[in-house]
Amino acid sequence: MPDDYHDENQLIIGEAAVHLAMNNTDITVDSLTRELTEMAAAEENPARCAQIRGARRWLRGFESLPGNRDELRWVTGAGHGSTH
Template sequence: MSIQHDEKGYVIIGEAALSLALKEQDIEVKSLIRELSRMAESSVSDERIYAIFEARNWLVNVDLTGKDVESVPYIKTLTGLNDE
């Protein structure tokens, strides 16, 4: 199963991003990976753990490709949501 074909992966990454934003932390690939690991530790559903694992692996692969991903401060992210 690929995250690109599974909407749940995007939702889980969104959950991790929201969690970081609420903690007033920067949202970047490395912090998302750490947050997903934390989420997996507190999960009890095998299906959710698998979805988190898939999303985390996808992010690791994105990080390894060398693409520069700009770290966006949490407040900039939150205010940007109002623009839509």
């Protein structure tokens, strides 16, 4: 997969994560997947909608990994990662 595809997924997932954080919602694989579904449903640009669906498919790969189903290990603003 080209790096552009990976970077695009990360940016879209980052958008979803910021929206969840601003709404004081836990950032989990499930909540990100739901947010991406909502973003795709609201998107009017077909190309962007396809990008959002692609990011959601990529993220779903983490649902089956042990330890990733409930939370992602995001780096906090203080520079410390989760110890879970």
